[in-house]
Amino acid sequence: MIQFSLKCDNDHRFDSWFKSSAAFDDLQARGHVSCAICGSPRVEKAMMAPRVSTRDTATAHDQGDDQDRDRPKPAAERPLSAPASAAEQALADLRRRIEAESDYVGDRFVEEARRIHDGDSDARAIHGEARLEDARQLIEDGIPVTPLSFLTNRKAN
Numbered sequence: 001m002i003q004f005s006l007k008c009d010n011d012h013r014f015d016s017w018f019k020s021s022a023a024f025d026d027l028q029a030r031g032h033v034s035c036a037i038c039g040s041p042r043v044e045k046a047m048m049a050p051r052v053s054t055r056d057t058a059t060a061h062d063q064g065d066d067q068d069r070d071r072p073k074p075a076a077e078r079p080l081s082a083p084a085s086a087a088e089q090a091l092a093d094l095r096r097r098i099e100a101e102s103d104y105v106g107d108r109f110v111e112e113a114r115r116i117h118d119g120d121s122d123a124r125a126i127h128g129e130a131r132l133e134d135a136r137q138l139i140e141d142g143i144p145v146t147p148l149s150f151l152t153n154r155k156a157n
Helices: 021-029 055-062 066-070 086-101 109-118 132-140
Strands: 002-008 013-018 043-045 103-106 126-128
Touching (some): 103 109, 109 132
Antiparallel strands (some): 002 013
């Protein structure tokens, strides 16, 4: 696996992993590489500094005690766990707000949205899963719904 620093034609910069340099070239040629921020298909490799570890740093890391390995690493050492841009931060904030201020109804979303719309259930904000066809039918029936840009961490019981 190899990590490339990439940038799109809108100058968004992001990193992504590929099986090899040839795999990146093949995916890019077939139009399967797009910007993680704006979705632009015009993406190229950006300048990047190679990460080189000396034998001393590798040995010191490899010989760390079990407590060090089991400790959570700071966010700076886990770059994929922190938002990489203002857009990612805004989506993370939106997700937290939606999950905090609405009821998760899981795969009962379509049924519960109809019950709320018909007045058979208390009016409240809900989120859950629905098939695309079912969501379209809700909209056609005048029931306002919108897709979310994330999967929930919660599971329905």
